[in-house]
Amino acid sequence: GENVEQHPSTLSVQEGDSAVIKCTYSDSASNYFPWYKQELGKRPQLIIDIRSNVGEKKDQRIAVTLNKTAKHFSLHITETQPEDSAVYFCAAQNNNDMRFGAGTRLTVKP
Amino acid sequence: DVKVTQSSRYLVKRTGEKVFLECVQDMDHENMFWYRQDPGLGLRLIYFSYDVKMKEKGDIPEGYSVSREKKERFSLILESASTNQTSMYLCASTTGSGNTIYFGEGSWLTVV
Numbered sequence: 056g057e058n059v060e061q062h063p064s065t066l067s068v069q070e071g072d073s074a075v076i077k078c079t080y081s082d083s084a085s086n087y088f089p090w091y092k093q094e095l096g097k098r099p100q101l102i103i104d105i106r107s108n109v110g111e112k113k114d115q116r117i118a119v120t121l122n123k124t125a126k127h128f129s130l131h132i133t134e135t136q137p138e139d140s141a142v143y144f145c146a147a148q149n150n151n152d153m154r155f156g157a158g159t160r161l162t163v164k165p
Numbered sequence: 166d167v168k169v170t171q172s173s174r175y176l177v178k179r180t181g182e183k184v185f186l187e188c189v190q191d192m193d194h195e196n197m198f199w200y201r202q203d204p205g206l207g208l209r210l211i212y213f214s215y216d217v218k219m220k221e222k223g224d225i226p227e228g229y230s231v232s233r234e235k236k237e238r239f240s241l242i243l244e245s246a247s248t249n250q251t252s253m254y255l256c257a258s259t260t261g262s263g264n265t266i267y268f269g270e271g272s273w274l275t276v277v
Contacts (some may be wrong), residue, residue: 098270160205
């Protein structure tokens with residue numbers, strides 16, 4: 056089955072700096088790559104996603120890039136704010152099978 | 166608004182007990198999932214189901230079983246709970262491949 060690796064496991068940045076989280080996947084047939092944000096004590100919520108026919112997608116301060124050849128995708132958050140502090144999960148989906156990375160705990164220091 | 170409801174938020178069970186975790190979604194989603202979330206290990210897939218009475222093993226199915234008798238309901242069963250099954254369990258659903266997956270609030274299970 057699919058294997059998703061995510062790095063780093065923890066990330067601390069100053070408010071206003073950028074944050075980058077990287078994921079790799081193993082199954083070249085995976086075609087959908089969502090990112091989820093989970094605040095403390097709450098359920099994961101979708102923040103952005105990208106499909107395999109697109110290389111980059113942006114939504115305000117958040118962007119995701121996908122390199123299908125290398126089988127990796129990244130989340131970029133610019134101008135970070137304290138409310139961006141959370142655990143972020145990447146995922147890769149092939150057909151009905153969705154697998155997640157281990158998560159990145161992002162801390163944005165004011 | 167999609168709703169995925171896990172009826173039990175916090176449970177404490179004894180070793181060897183049978184445990185049922187129920188999940189219901191109200192959006193007629195075909196696919197439903199059970200994940201287990203542990204610190205540093207992320208979300209690990211236990212089982213998923215893509216149709217009524219259909220199920221597929223995920224990465225860590227040992228010690229668990231599932232039931233999907235109706236489209237809206239996906240149950241996770243621990244036949245004989247053990248302390249290493251103490252964890253937070255997340256149910257999720259989606260309409261199909263490439264669509265947003267929606268999570269329940271989570272069920273915190275402690276096995277003593």
